Amino acid sequence: MLTSPTILDAADPLARFQADFVRSDPDLIYLDGNSLGRLPRATADRVATAITEEWGRGLIRSWSHWIDLAREIGDRIGAGVVSARPGEVLVGDSTTVNLYKLAAAALDARPDRRVIVLDDDNFPTDLYVLQGLAAARNLELRVLHTDIDAGIDVDALRAALDDDVALLCLSHVAYRSGALADMSTITEAAHAVGALVLWDLSHAAGSVPVPLTESGADLAVGCTYKYLNGGPGAPAFLYVRRELQATLRQPIWGWFGQQDQFAMGSTYQPVAGIERFAVGTPPVLGLYAVEEGIRPVVEAGIDAIRAKGVALTSYAVDLSDAWLTPLGFRLASPRDAARRGGHVSLYHPDGWRICQALIARDVVPDYRTPDRLRLGFSPLTTSFEDVWTGLSRLRDLVAAEEHLTFDATPGRVT
Numbered sequence: 001m002l003t004s005p006t007i008l009d010a011a012d013p014l015a016r017f018q019a020d021f022v023r024s025d026p027d028l029i030y031l032d033g034n035s036l037g038r039l040p041r042a043t044a045d046r047v048a049t050a051i052t053e054e055w056g057r058g059l060i061r062s063w064s065h066w067i068d069l070a071r072e073i074g075d076r077i078g079a080g081v082v083s084a085r086p087g088e089v090l091v092g093d094s095t096t097v098n099l100y101k102l103a104a105a106a107l108d109a110r111p112d113r114r115v116i117v118l119d120d121d122n123f124p125t126d127l128y129v130l131q132g133l134a135a136a137r138n139l140e141l142r143v144l145h146t147d148i149d150a151g152i153d154v155d156a157l158r159a160a161l162d163d164d165v166a167l168l169c170l171s172h173v174a175y176r177s178g179a180l181a182d183m184s185t186i187t188e189a190a191h192a193v194g195a196l197v198l199w200d201l202s203h204a205a206g207s208v209p210v211p212l213t214e215s216g217a218d219l220a221v222g223c224t225y226k227y228l229n230g231g232p233g234a235p236a237f238l239y240v241r242r243e244l245q246a247t248l249r250q251p252i253w254g255w256f257g258q259q260d261q262f263a264m265g266s267t268y269q270p271v272a273g274i275e276r277f278a279v280g281t282p283p284v285l286g287l288y289a290v291e292e293g294i295r296p297v298v299e300a301g302i303d304a305i306r307a308k309g310v311a312l313t314s315y316a317v318d319l320s321d322a323w324l325t326p327l328g329f330r331l332a333s334p335r336d337a338a339r340r341g342g343h344v345s346l347y348h349p350d351g352w353r354i355c356q357a358l359i360a361r362d363v364v365p366d367y368r369t370p371d372r373l374r375l376g377f378s379p380l381t382t383s384f385e386d387v388w389t390g391l392s393r394l395r396d397l398v399a400a401e402e403h404l405t406f407d408a409t410p411g412r413v414t
């Protein structure tokens, strides 16, 4: 028996957070909050005030408080979104650039080792950054094969680790399947051979607990425009474990990492703390949007968010088993809720056309190759009613073969 969404919504302790976000089209079912989170109601005013008051009136004087924003917001992410101590998280640059900075820093810290381990289900930008670093330094990329629906095989990973490995780089939640990696076990395995570990938290931050401190993780990067609702192109964050900060050096020696920055000294001498991983002038307006984006996440608490994420994805799996499997869909995510993050993927051989037909029915999912519909259920902004309505529209359109009228060639942005 499928539970009615009305009953589930009535019992949802996080339901009130939906009102904190803009929902301009009540008929639109948005299942892509894991790619671009909804706009928090508070953001437009916060950014407008920053523009008119802090920039318009305060002008350059406002730098007296802008100067610390990247670290202050980083600390809030460390305290309420991922588990990190003060002074371990910094906001700025993109996830790609931060990945480059931290991966290069890790490789420099293991100069006698020649191998980077990663998996072939890593997000493309992560693969490219590591390919570029390996090419520039003549290192070996040891690429593990990962089942794209089931996630990382820890035994295969252990077999790939030896004392020539400098760096292991993986996603905490896989971008396509949502498979959740065991951060503690994997970090321990890498440390046992003396390697450093760099985690990409883009699909984890704001959807699952991220035990950076507890697992002893070394390094991490993550997005703020997905579950953290910071807006398109919002600055990313990076994490460096406190004990490593003094010995790691990132490759872009910019003035925002410099000791006594405004002394304008002619030689780079990085500060001791997390700001040595900064580069140039931070994107202040974007930082304020991040501040508003993480506010409801911190207020709701990550454990409550995770509990609702499990309930939403489990509900979607139940509805899919009942309605969609008979229509040729197959679950392309771990079935065990403990092994997946906040989204679920469904495979169908006609995935691209179905995705287009679903958008035409006012349901917005993501399409991911090969032939997967990725359904993101951002816990603060998605109701059980959304899951029910979204999947019932999907069922009805495929049953009516509406997708057969759509173009079979994928577009440039999917």
Ligand SMILES: *Cc1c(COP(=O)(O)O)cnc(C)c1O
Residues within 6 Å of the ligand: 094, 095, 096, 097, 123, 125, 126, 171, 175, 200, 202, 203, 223, 236
């Ligand atoms: C979304 C995402 C990124 C995005 O990187 P950008 O530099 O913001 O384009 C990187 N890695 C993963 C795993 C992602 O999911």
